[in-house]
Amino acid sequence: MPVEIRVGSPGITINQGSTFMVTDQRGEIDPESEQGVFAGDTRFVSFYQLYINGARWQLLSSSAVSYYAARLYFTSPSVATANGDIPHGVLGLRVTRTVGDGIHEDLDITNYALHPVCFVLEIALRSDFADLFEVKSHKLVRRGKSRWSKVPEVENSSVTCRTSQHLE
Numbered sequence: 001m002p003v004e005i006r007v008g009s010p011g012i013t014i015n016q017g018s019t020f021m022v023t024d025q026r027g028e029i030d031p032e033s034e035q036g037v038f039a040g041d042t043r044f045v046s047f048y049q050l051y052i053n054g055a056r057w058q059l060l061s062s063s064a065v066s067y068y069a070a071r072l073y074f075t076s077p078s079v080a081t082a083n084g085d086i087p088h089g090v091l092g093l094r095v096t097r098t099v100g101d102g103i104h105e106d107l108d109i110t111n112y113a114l115h116p117v118c119f120v121l122e123i124a125l126r127s128d129f130a131d132l133f134e135v136k137s138h139k140l141v142r143r144g145k146s147r148w149s150k151v152p153e154v155e156n157s158s159v160t161c162r163t164s165q166h167l168e
Contacts, residue, residue, distance in 0.1 A: 011035065016068045016099040023048070026059050027072040027095060031126065034135055037103055043135050045103075047126035050093070053079040053086075053119050057093055069098045076119075083118045090117065 013022045019039040022029075029035045029048040037045035050057055057074035064070045076091035092110040097103065111117055130140045 012062060012064050012070050014064055014066075014068055014070050014097065014099050019099050019102070021045075021097070021099055021103055023070075025062050027062055027070065027097065029125075031128065032138075034138075036130075036135065038132060041132040043130045043132065044127055045125055046128040046130065047124065049124045050074070050095070050107075051120075051122040051124065052076050052091070052093075053081055054122070055079050058088075068100070069096070071096050079119065081117070081119050086113075086117050086119060091119075 010025050011023055012025065012027060013020060015021070019037075021037045022035045024030065024033075024035065027048075028050075029037075029045060031046045036043040037048075055077045058077055060073040060075055062070065062072040072095040074093040074095070075089045076086060076093070078088045079086050090111065090113045092112065094106075094108040094110075096106045096108070098105075107121075109121070128140060134140050
């Protein structure tokens with residue numbers, strides 16, 4: 001009889017200096033876990049998920065490709081859109097994530113259909129600014145208020161959102 005041995009829950013950890021990102025195998029962050037984006041002993045991102053028209057992408061493969069980078073591959077589930085249904089597997093999503101002075105992500109979407117498709121890509125994230133030791137003990141203390149503002153920039157078929165964060 002085969003025996004399965006596991007040490008902790010499966011996940012992906014990448015880091016550069018004192019900045020690190022800990023996610024599950026899907027590259028997502030669960031706020032009830034010890035996952036997140038950390039810098040200077042503070043968790044700056046406590047929730048992260050990707051959606052296509054409100055549905056979660058289906059994971060094909062994921063791995064850390066170096067100590068500071070990870071790559072994740074997804075396929076689309078079947079989704080209904082205003083322009084018609086998109087069948088399962090018509091779209092591919094590759095997420096390339098690196099840690100440096102912050103977290104940088106490239107999201108590359110490939111359309112395998114013989115026609116254009118239209119859909120909503122959603123990136124959901126939250127911040128709790130919890131102390132690293134609070135995260136580890138699962139005893140979070142809410143502090144301060146935050147306002148987020150996004151400034152989208154569109155260049156050559158790519159969208160960049162610079163986010164500024166203000167604490168009060």
